[in-house]
Amino acid sequence: MRIHVQNPPDEVLFPITPEQWDAALSRYPDLDDLQVSFSSDPAGLDPALAEAEVVVTWTKIVHAQMMGGDLGGRAPKLRMVFCTSAGIDRLLPLDWLPPGVVLLNNRGTHARKAGEFGIMALLMLANHVPFFADRQREAQWQPRFGSVLAGRTAVVVGLGSLGGAIAEHARHFGMRVIGVRHGNTPHPACEKVVPQQELDSILPEAEFLVLACPLTPETQNLMDRRRFGLLPKDAKLFNIGRGPLWDQDALCDLLEAGHLGAAVTDVTVPEPLPPDHRAWRTPNLLVTPHMSADDPGTYNDRSLDILLENIRAERAGQELPNLIRPDRGY
Amino acid sequence: MRIHVQNPPDEVLFPITPEQWDAALSRYPDLDDLQVSFSSDPAGLDPALAEAEVVVTWTKIVHAQMMGGDLGGRAPKLRMVFCTSAGIDRLLPLDWLPPGVVLLNNRGTHARKAGEFGIMALLMLANHVPFFADRQREAQWQPRFGSVLAGRTAVVVGLGSLGGAIAEHARHFGMRVIGVRHGNTPHPACEKVVPQQELDSILPEAEFLVLACPLTPETQNLMDRRRFGLLPKDAKLFNIGRGPLWDQDALCDLLEAGHLGAAVTDVTVPEPLPPDHRAWRTPNLLVTPHMSADDPGTYNDRSLDILLENIRAERAGQELPNLIRPDRGY
Incomplete structure (x- = not known):
């Protein structure tokens, strides 16, 4: 099976290296027939596509070099595109995917790091750190002065690997956690789980609100100005999903007005946030530059493990755990 | 038994109220002979001292109104002074205490809140939050980008209720925790515990250093410029004890020079920190205004429970758990 890894030309922190690949393969000794090639030259992509069955790459490379052209013609043997990120919203809709080719993300890679960042953000909000900054x-x-987390309510929107990890930490600190998700499958860390359509009914209880869901047409602008108004006064917010999940201007307005208590966000519109943007100066808003979920010490090892688990599942005729479903967009 | 509670005249957030007292007594039904009086007028102290066996008050009131005069003559029945704080360094040395009168602090009150603040600080340091601020x-x-805490080493100086709670959280996140304390009694969260005299030997391992010990003549300037130099480059520091535990100017110099990675401190010299102080503008230093350990929702309830536990211990002829020992100063 031929696999091609296409790294960005300018990547210094997160390029997938042959050493990382070899280390990953040693953890999956049954996958001994995989052949791999690497390129960090944009011109190296198309020659590799002519032969590759699996392409491992960045969403920005898919966006720039694969979505536009006739991918089926350029990559006749292609069966799988594996993106080294969890959010693939910029690749939607998936009408550019040739028949028989599946798109996978690396969800699961970020859970541990994002979970730590999430409980840090809740503690920072409880301790007024944005105010002190x-x-x-x-x-x-x-x-x-602030109070401990125990007994206070956190509403976590999205219970995938990010939201699930944050919910588990919040539960460890004694919080009451209410989950919001697509569907209403229970989650062990959540006292209850409600479907996204019932979000309005739960917002008045959200002393803490965490946005950890994927960005899709259904979640875009999920927290609009009206829904911000349903939150209790002095509510505290954390966004680890995507900037367009909320109405960023409404957020800034309501923080300035003092209706919302404070917010920590790792995602903004646009990214990078330009120097003259009001979000840098909005009171009680602390901005971090989209770094919450990526741990350079473990990122590629986890991503490659997830790729190889999916290849193993495909060979066993099982459902691919990281398959992006075109109908739901994540 | 006559008990007098002397509140500060200007206290709005933390005054001990008759309602809190009654609630505490209901949790200790065996202590049904306690009579209590309250005052928030400085002039109310001396008339109460004439009869009181126990005074419950703030260190700043002890400092202003009790240390100076002839306390034995003014309070002939006094047996116990209970301070509603853990740090009593400003009352040292204890040569003003009349014979037969003991001083108690409220250590234990702060553990849960301080523990949460402590793990928040470690996560903020791991995630470069002072840099982003x-x-x-x-x-x-x-x-x-930052990495998860698991496997990284934290040295926690002081394993009382604050340091112990922080060590336990750090352990929960998979850190390797080394404790430093007076003596070398093991601690369940610590891989090893070394006495304070061996601090130098352990500093080169301290990727994270937490100062959580009391301020005494022995710990004053514990982290001097020489000892900061023993830390690994890019070390991350958190001080929840007292500002004079470290050489604050050396800290600022070494952060400016980039030898130290970052610091979060809840304590400074002086407090409040004046607007023109360099610490507000030192790179990678985040300052919070001495609020880390005090939870207004639970503070007085916990303090009063601790007082009543000590009265119960005294009546049972047991050692007082919160006794300040004049020889060691905490």
Whole structure:
């Protein structure tokens, strides 16, 4: 089976290396027939596509070099495109995928790192850290006290690997966790789970609101100005999903007005956020630059394990755990 | 038994109320002979001292109104002074305590809140949050990635209720925890515990260093410039003890020079930190205004429980769990 890894030309932190590939293969000794090629030159993609059955690459490379042209003609043997990220919203809709080719993401890679970042964000919100960061800009010592997390309610929207990991940490700290998801399958960390259509009914209980769902046409602008208004006064928010999940201007307005208590976000519109953007200066809003879920120490090892687990599942005739379903968009 | 509660005149958040007292007594039904009086007027202290056997008050009131005068003459029946804080360093040395009068602190009150703040601080350091707060001031989007805590080493100086709670959280996240304490009694969260005299030998391993010990003549300036130099490059620091535990100027110098990676501190010299102080503007240093350990939702309930447990212990002829020992100063 021929696999091609296409790295970005400028990637210094996260390129997939032959050493990482060999290490991954040693963990899957049954997959001893895989042949791999590597390129970090954009011009190296098409020659490799002529032979490859599996392409492992970045969403930005799929977006720039694979979505546009006649992929079926350029890659006659292609069966699988594996993206080294979980969010593939920029590749939607999936009408560019040739028949018989599946798209996979690396969901599961980010859980541990994102879970830690998520509980950190909840603790920062409980301890007024965005407020103190603002005061530090002004060199003002202004104590404000916070309470422990135990007994307080967190609503976690999205219970995939990110939201699930955050929910588990919140539960460990004694929080009451309510999950919101596509469907209403229970989750062990959640006292209850409601389907996304019932989001409105649960928002008045959300002292803490976590957005950890994929961005799809159904979740775009999920937290609009009206829904922000359903949150209790002084609600605390954390977005680890995608910037367009909420109405960022409404968020800034409501933080300025003091209706919302504070927010931590790792995602913005646009990214990177330009220097003149109001979000940098909105009170009680702390921005981190889309780094919450990526651990350079473990990222590619986890991604490659997930790829190889999916190849093993395909050979066993099982459902692919990381398959993107075109109908739901994640 | 006559007990007097002296609140500060200006206290709005943490005054001990008659309702809190009654609620506490209901949890200790065997202590049904306690009579209590309350005052928030400084002039109310001395009349109460004439009769009181126990005074419950703030260190700042002890400092201002009890240390100076002839306390034995003014309070002939006094047997116990209970301070509603854990750090009593400003009352040292204890030569003002009349014979037969004991000083108690409320250690144990802060553990849960401080433990949460401590693991938050470690996660913020692992995720470069002080760096991002600096970048937000400059409106600069500059990603930098961090790794999970598992497998990394934290040295926790002080294993009382604060340091112990932080060590337990760190262990839960898979960190390797080394404790430093007075003596070398093992601690369940610590892989090993070394006495304070051996601190130098352990500092080169401290990717994360937590200061959670009391301030005494022995711990003052514990982290001096020489010891900061023993830490690994890019070490991350958190101080939840007292500002004078470290050489604050050396800390700022070494953060500016890039030898130290980042720091979060809830304590400074002086407090409040004046607007023109360099610590507000030191790179990779995040300052919170001495609020990490105090949870207004539970503070007085916990303090009063601890007081009543000590009164119960005294009546049973047992050692007082919260006794300040004049020889060691905590």
